[in-house]
Amino acid sequence: xxxxxxxxxxxxxxxxxxxxxxxxxxxxxxxxxxxxxxxxxxxxxxxxxxxxxxxxxxxxxxxxxxxxxxxxxxxxxxxxxxxxxxxxxxxxxxxxxxxxxxxxxxxxxxxxxxxxxxxxxxxxxxxxxxxxxxxxxxxxxxxxxxxxxxxxxxxxxxxxxxxxxxxxxxxxxxxxxxxxxxxxxxxxxxxxxxxxxxxxxxxxxxxxxxxxxxxxxxxxxxxxxxxxxxxxxxxxxxxxxxxxxxxxxxxxxxxxxxxxxxxxxxxxxx
Numbered sequence: 635x636x637x638x639x640x641x642x643x644x645x646x647x648x649x650x651x652x653x654x655x656x657x658x659x660x661x662x663x664x665x666x667x668x669x670x671x672x673x674x675x676x677x678x679x680x681x682x683x684x685x686x687x688x689x690x691x692x693x694x695x696x697x698x699x700x701x702x703x704x705x706x707x708x709x710x711x712x713x714x715x716x717x718x719x720x721x722x723x724x725x726x727x728x729x730x731x732x733x734x735x736x737x738x739x740x741x742x743x744x745x746x747x748x749x750x751x752x753x754x755x756x757x758x759x760x761x762x763x764x765x766x767x768x769x770x771x772x773x774x775x776x777x778x779x780x781x782x783x784x785x786x787x788x789x790x791x792x793x794x795x796x797x798x799x800x801x802x803x804x805x806x807x808x809x810x811x812x813x814x815x816x817x818x819x820x821x822x823x824x825x826x827x828x829x830x831x832x833x834x835x836x837x838x839x840x841x842x843x844x845x846x847x848x849x850x851x852x853x854x855x856x857x858x859x860x861x862x863x864x865x866x867x868x869x870x871x872x873x874x875x876x877x878x879x880x881x882x883x884x885x886x887x888x889x890x891x892x893x894x895x896x897x898x899x900x901x902x903x904x
Contacts, residue, residue, distance in 0.1 A: 637728070637819065637895065639793055644779075646778055657775075662772055666772055667764070670763065677763065677832060678777050683756075691743065697832050699735040699739040700725070700730070702735050702737050703731050703732065703734040703738070704729065708729070710871065732860075733884075735765070743761060758848075759835065761781070761804045761849075762848055763832065773818040773821070774818060777793070777815070780868065781812040781869065783814065784810055784812070784813040784868060785810065785811055786807035791811055792810065792811065792812070793809060793810060793812045793813075794808055801870065816861050816863065820859050820863075821856075824859070828848050828851065833845055844898055853888075853890065854888065854892070854895070857885070857888040858888055861867060861881050861884040864878045864880050864881045
């Protein structure tokens, strides 16, 4: 069943278009984002949530989200980029951090909601659906870039990685754990749970569930999930007290989600 993946060496280029190299990474990011927008549109239609200026928010969120994702990743791998500054612009090679995108998207959303006098929680519940779908697709872009893999493996769960993409110290190993697949599948399960919550909150006007629960549940669940996944990854990362950068960031957002939950409960009780 898995023989194809055991022997297939993924390549970053999907096809050439008039001499321009079109990357799988870009196709999955764009495709996942568009599919996420479609799903949110369907949810808005089903629950009568759509409003005219939502498209404006999506445009600004996408732009700032990409910038935030890149800034986070450059900081994450600064030991490389400080000697290769021009590579900061080469997003097509990979290197977008979800936490940077998250901060950028929801900072813009919060500012936008303040100006438009619209509930932040209401929009945050919709945007996390879009984000998690983008993550599900985006991790497959990592596969074709031969990145986001784990410890060496010769078991059922393994993918081949070319020598040029193997971390220092792992040059003699040929196959590794497909961490991109584990995260993509985990995110798919999380998406299903988010959709169940979304239905509970918005299927009726007087729901006992407040807006914001979907957003907080995403933040709580994904940060915990990502924290544990990082124990198996071997790609470069700054570490502190034995934990990788992404783990510390995940811990911060995990605690933040608990504080938001408390805030939401207080708001509901008022």
